[in-house]
Amino acid sequence: MQTYRLAPDDRAKPASSPPAADEVLSGLNPEQREAAAATDGPVLIIAGPGSGKTRALTHRIAYLVATGKARPSQVLAITFTNKAAREMRERVDRLVGGDISRYMTIGTFHATFARVLRREAEALGYTPDFSIYDTDDSQRAVRQLMESYHIDPKQFTPRAMLGLISSAKNRLVGPSEYARLAVGAAQEKAAKLYPAYQDLLRKSNAMDFDDLLLRPIDLFRNHPEVLDRYRERWRFVHVDEYQDTNHAQYVLTKLLADGHRNLCVVGDDAQSIYAFRGADISNILSFQRDYPEATTVRLEQNYRSSKSIVRLADGIIRNNTKQLEKNLWTDNDEGEPILVLEALSEKDEAQKVERRIRDLCVRRGLRYRDIAVLYRTNAQSRSMEEALRREDVPYRIVGGVSFYQRREIKDALAYMRLAVNPHDSGSLRRIMNVPVRGIGDKSQDLLFAWAERAGLSAWEALQRIDEVSDLGSRAVRTMTAFRDLVAGFIEAAPTAPAGDLARRIVNETGLMHELLREQTLENLVRRENLEELVSAIQSFTEDPDTESTLSAFLQEVSLLTDADERGTGDDKVTLMTLHASKGLEFAAVFVTGLEEGLFPLSGAAQNPEDLEEERRLFYVGTTRAERLLYLTYARSRYRYGEQESAVRSRFLDELDPSLLRTETGDPFASRPDRFAPRPAVKYDTLAPDYFRASLRPEPGVGARKPGAPPTFGRGTPGLGAGALRGPAPAPRRLPEEERPRRDAYDEDETRRIVYDEEPPSALATGMRVEHSLFGEGKIIAMEGSGAQAKATVFFPEVGQKKLMLRLANLRRIG
DNA sequence: TATCTCAACCTTTTT
DNA sequence: GGTTGAGATA
Numbered sequence: 001m002q003t004y005r006l007a008p009d010d011r012a013k014p015a016s017s018p019p020a021a022d023e024v025l026s027g028l029n030p031e032q033r034e035a036a037a038a039t040d041g042p043v044l045i046i047a048g049p050g051s052g053k054t055r056a057l058t059h060r061i062a063y064l065v066a067t068g069k070a071r072p073s074q075v076l077a078i079t080f081t082n083k084a085a086r087e088m089r090e091r092v093d094r095l096v097g098g099d100i101s102r103y104m105t106i107g108t109f110h111a112t113f114a115r116v117l118r119r120e121a122e123a124l125g126y127t128p129d130f131s132i133y134d135t136d137d138s139q140r141a142v143r144q145l146m147e148s149y150h151i152d153p154k155q156f157t158p159r160a161m162l163g164l165i166s167s168a169k170n171r172l173v174g175p176s177e178y179a180r181l182a183v184g185a186a187q188e189k190a191a192k193l194y195p196a197y198q199d200l201l202r203k204s205n206a207m208d209f210d211d212l213l214l215r216p217i218d219l220f221r222n223h224p225e226v227l228d229r230y231r232e233r234w235r236f237v238h239v240d241e242y243q244d245t246n247h248a249q250y251v252l253t254k255l256l257a258d259g260h261r262n263l264c265v266v267g268d269d270a271q272s273i274y275a276f277r278g279a280d281i282s283n284i285l286s287f288q289r290d291y292p293e294a295t296t297v298r299l300e301q302n303y304r305s306s307k308s309i310v311r312l313a314d315g316i317i318r319n320n321t322k323q324l325e326k327n328l329w330t331d332n333d334e335g336e337p338i339l340v341l342e343a344l345s346e347k348d349e350a351q352k353v354e355r356r357i358r359d360l361c362v363r364r365g366l367r368y369r370d371i372a373v374l375y376r377t378n379a380q381s382r383s384m385e386e387a388l389r390r391e392d393v394p395y396r397i398v399g400g401v402s403f404y405q406r407r408e409i410k411d412a413l414a415y416m417r418l419a420v421n422p423h424d425s426g427s428l429r430r431i432m433n434v435p436v437r438g439i440g441d442k443s444q445d446l447l448f449a450w451a452e453r454a455g456l457s458a459w460e461a462l463q464r465i466d467e468v469s470d471l472g473s474r475a476v477r478t479m480t481a482f483r484d485l486v487a488g489f490i491e492a493a494p495t496a497p498a499g500d501l502a503r504r505i506v507n508e509t510g511l512m513h514e515l516l517r518e519q520t521l522e523n524l525v526r527r528e529n530l531e532e533l534v535s536a537i538q539s540f541t542e543d544p545d546t547e548s549t550l551s552a553f554l555q556e557v558s559l560l561t562d563a564d565e566r567g568t569g570d571d572k573v574t575l576m577t578l579h580a581s582k583g584l585e586f587a588a589v590f591v592t593g594l595e596e597g598l599f600p601l602s603g604a605a606q607n608p609e610d611l612e613e614e615r616r617l618f619y620v621g622t623t624r625a626e627r628l629l630y631l632t633y634a635r636s637r638y639r640y641g642e643q644e645s646a647v648r649s650r651f652l653d654e655l656d657p658s659l660l661r662t663e664t665g666d667p668f669a670s671r672p673d674r675f676a677p678r679p680a681v682k683y684d685t686l687a688p689d690y691f692r693a694s695l696r697p698e699p700g701v702g703a704r705k706p707g708a709p710p711t712f713g714r715g716t717p718g719l720g721a722g723a724l725r726g727p728a729p730a731p732r733r734l735p736e737e738e739r740p741r742r743d744a745y746d747e748d749e750t751r752r753i754v755y756d757e758e759p760p761s762a763l764a765t766g767m768r769v770e771h772s773l774f775g776e777g778k779i780i781a782m783e784g785s786g787a788q789a790k791a792t793v794f795f796p797e798v799g800q801k802k803l804m805l806r807l808a809n810l811r812r813i814g
Numbered sequence: 815t816a817t818c819t820c821a822a823c824c825t826t827t828t829t
Numbered sequence: 830g831g832t833t834g835a836g837a838t839a
Contacts, residue, residue, distance in 0.1 A: 081829080110829050135828080153834095154823090209829060277828060377826055382830085399828085440815050474815090559829070579827045601826055617827080640824065641830045 024062045024095055035297040036060040039069055042291035043264040048328045049313070049623035050304025050585065053266045057238055058088055060264060061104070062095035064236055072103035076234035079108060080241040082560065084583060105234065109249050110209060111559050113216045117207070118555065123223055124215055129551040131206040131417045131424045132558040136405070138162055138208045141426050145196050151189050164190035165197060169210040170246045170278035172217070203457060205423045213248040220255045231259040242267035246278035254290065261291065269324050270317050273579060273617045300327050304585050304626055306335020308659050313623045315656045320612045337661040340652065340668050341632040345643070346380070349634040350387035353590050356630060357393060357573060360588055368394055370587035372574040374621050376599040380592065381575050388573065394780065394794065398576035404557050408511065408526045409533055413554060415505045419489035420551040425458040432482060435514040439482065443475035485509065498550035499538030506530050528804050570781065578621045589625035591618070594633040594649040618651050763791060769810040771795070776813065
């Protein structure tokens with residue numbers, strides 16, 4: 001968790017005296033130096049991959065402070081991720097000395113303005129304890145609304161509806177304007193939901209991710225004196241990864257910077273990969289129009305990659321039409337040719353990658369942490385994980401389901417949100433019957449409908465439960481019990497230490513108890529997660545550097561992704577999506593799944609703009625590599641539960657073959673004519689099962705009809721893979737799942753395992769241990785002590801687990 | 815009202 | 830392969 005002070009006293013001298021200005025700039029090349037030292041007026045830094053753009057930005061911040069141009073608190077730096085923010089802080093501290101960065105505002109747009117909103121909530125009619133809804137929460141809300149508006153969730157998914165609303169919000173289009181602009185069935189439905197959705201959020205004292213940007217804009221526009229305060233405070237504004245800002249972020253930046261015009265943005269239009277969530281590349285392209293007096297610096301030298309990688313990447317991006325001309329070059333060695341690996345299936349692909357990884361470590365002396373495996377979709381991580389696990393190669397997955405996204409955690413968090421913000425009807429709905437307490441959907445609907453009619457929040461309606469018509473006596477009874485339970489939490493929230501309250505909630509609601517009912521692997525992990533949540537809350541609120549309330553914790557946590565998690569230090573291979581790899585670098589990189597329909601994704605291949613974004617994504621992926629780059633594809637892949645044949649990606653054939661080698665050492669042969677029209681192939685069902693091909697339309701065949709409106713999110717219904725498929729193969733019997741037999745534990749046994757066992761002492765890294773459910777494994781790391789002691793154990797059978805010793809009952813063996 | 819079973823449908827990418 | 834929704838049953 002990052003430290004943040006609302007009212008820092010940074011006039012106090014930093015621990016060590018600031019270094020001389022030119023000292024801060026040493027170690028930069030002339031262009032970077034120019035960018036860092038241009039501190040008067042707007043600056044645009046156009047920078048290629050690996051050019052040290054974030055570095056230039058960081059040095060600029062240090063330079064501002066060292067020259068006395070800015071006090072630390074006057075610095076605002078917006079990064080793309082929390083992790084980037086943390087790294088920037090560390091570097092600033094190293095450059096300037098001491099812990100100067102704590103006085104600066106460094107963070108993502110969302111985190112920064114969530115804190116602003118916390119301070120200014122009243123001016124907007126919210127309380128500082130407002131809830132933050134993530135995409136999941138928002139989707140639930142939309143789904144709820146769709147029910148009352150009788151919109152069929154099959155025809156229009158909540159996800160798609162929310163997407164439309166969200167993109168309207170990002171463009172600052174309000175509900176009434178959107179209703180005027182809406183074209184087509186989907187948008188008209190969304191136009192109905194939009195005002196209701198906003199209404200629901202406001203009544204719940206809640207904001208979604210978009211609101212975190214929109215409400216500050218409202219604030220600044222309607223309260224000029226507040227805007228002046230923030231302009232005064234943040235005299236120097238910096239935005240990293242500017243190519244990925246959306247319209248709301250653009251407006252926000254402009255509002256803040258227009259007074260003093262000390263705005264420095266850094267970006268690379270070629271690395272814009274977030275258009276799908278509203279990023280607007282024209283923000284960076286029109287910077288010079290908005291700020292004609294801006295200094296523009298180009299960073300074109302690449303320090304990261306070998307010549308062949310830079311040349312390959314340059315070749316990729318030249319296939320795009322809309323691109324600022326840039327001259328990428330590097331002084332680095334020629335390096336090695338890029339290797340293309342062809343595999344039979346995704347399993348084979350994973351195995352080939354895994355072998356290469358071990359080879360790189362054994363023969364080339366790379367460490368695991370120097371290696372990254374990148375893929376287009378999260379689903380692809382599975383086969384890779386299996387292969388690595390089989391050979392005991394340690395790995396870390398970035399992204400995917402993060403800790404705070406897990407169901408049990410979200411349930412617990414919902415109770416806590418409700419405790420600090422009782423009007424949060426979304427959270428109330430989520431947990432009213434969790435764990436199951438006999439309050440069914442029907443009763444809930446009645447309650448919510450009544451609340452709606454009475455203009456009350458669901459919580460207020462619960463206070464007047466006797467007046468709610470049509471409720472059965474049983475429902476009234478269970479709801480009253482629920483109300484009294486939650487009332488206890490609400491009452492305790494303002495005064496009780498947050499850790500205590502969290503523990504109370506986990507215990508008294510029965511969330512924990514529920515997980516004791518059945519002794520499964522799943523439940524054990526869930527219990528440990530709840531324990532970990534409670535201790536996380538404890539340590540957050542005990543930290544003197546942060547605002548130590550439960551509601552502050554809840555707000556911080558809803559903006560956390562696990563890309564941000566600790567443990568960058570340990571030696572593991574990194575697995576992540578191409579999107580998540582932005583800004584990182586590795587000695588060796590595998591870009592996997594280079595197949596038509598996957599990368600580029602099938603939906604994107606039809607639309608030239610989407611295709612260019614996919615290509616930029618490929619560009620981003622390849623430029624993560626310093627020395628070794630591998631491009632892999634499989635000729636068949638398991639998707640939607642069936643093995644489908646695959647064609648290698650067009651991106652491979654766009655590459656300069658002279659830079660590529662195949663596994664046998666032969667040059668790579670491109671097939672430029674691959675996209676010429678071909679007769680549709682028919683596969684009969686007698687073909688070996690794993691080569692059964694889906695009869696997907698060939699690329700191009702399924703393209704949008706000319707003149708038809710663009711479809712958002714989903715393709716044309718009815719033309720999916722299922723429509724043309726032959727008879728389904730006989731279902732394959734899965735081996736009986738290995739579960740502990742229920743009768744292996746009697747009541748006493750269960751309790752003993754969970755509570756009474758002394759924490760096994762004298763466990764240490766490297767020891768082999770046995771776990772009742774996971775089997776045998778090896779301890780990779782230990783942390784914490786006493787009741788909080790945890791061990792990270794690698795189980796060959798199930799993978800890596802972090803276990804609380806108090807609960808896990810580990811036995812040393814061997 | 816809760817819980818079980820079966821079938822449809824599904825997948826981008828994320829602050 | 831996994832999830833989610835509908836329908837049947839206790």
